[in-house]
């Protein structure tokens with residue numbers, strides 16, 4: 616019989632909670648509301664919100680909306696050009712950019728006026744696109760240490776001027792430390808490092824480490840497109856090799872729990888609590904275990 620625990624710190628971060636509750640409020644008032652891109656990287660939560668009436672639109676299909684329709688900017692934020700485009704099309708902007716991301720955007724913009732800006736993040740990620748947009752497209756995006764080495768060898772990093780380094784809010788603090796060490800050895804005192812990983816993400820790394828180590832088996836629940844989900848899953852796996860990634864309860868395999876006394880269920884900043892509950896219930900049913 617396997618005991619099942621849900622990580623009390625997993626579930627939506629403050630930015631996602633704010634965006635979803637704003638969407639729910641607008642929909643309850645009968646607004647025609649469209650999210651610019653997926654409001655959260657979780658398929659199950661997206662289906663729930665779509666059933667409540669939330670539409671989805673992409674940058675290329677904005678002109679198919681009617682004047683006066685509302686477009687929600689998600690917690691990741693958007694580059695300045697998006698706001699201009701929404702205005703030009705006569706659309707109502709519902710800006711749900713997370714306040715933490717808004718501060719980061721302002722900070723990146725200021726830094727780009729005095730230094731070369733590097734952003735540690737995932738190329739093409741919406742938050743990163745928003746940040747690069749604040750620098751007029753000049754900021755360089757670094758994905759990992761190999762990528763940084765290529766940039767250094769290719770002479771892309773300033774040899775003599777100031778360099779400022781930021782991180783996308785959901786990156787791994789450990790991976791950011793490696794980037795800092797490598798860049799510091801090249802730029803020395805010319806480098807200014809900004810601790811821009813979200814405090815909620817950084818503390819989740821610490822908490823998840825303890826949670827993963829305290830269970831025989833860990834089931835990590837997140838959407839396949841969740842950047843934070845991929846990072847946290849790998850983090851759990853590095854602590855506990857019996858960690859499995861799923862997006863829905865249907866993906867559970869009862870054999871994972873063979874001779875496991877305790878199973879832990881956890882997730883990303885984009886994983887809804889109700890989905891963690893459902894997964895824990897399903898483990899309990901398929902293993903005839905106690906929650």
Ligand code: SF4
Nearest residue numbers: 628630713715784813
């Ligand atoms: S991870 Fe942090 S910064 Fe990013 S949306 Fe959530 S609360 Fe905001």
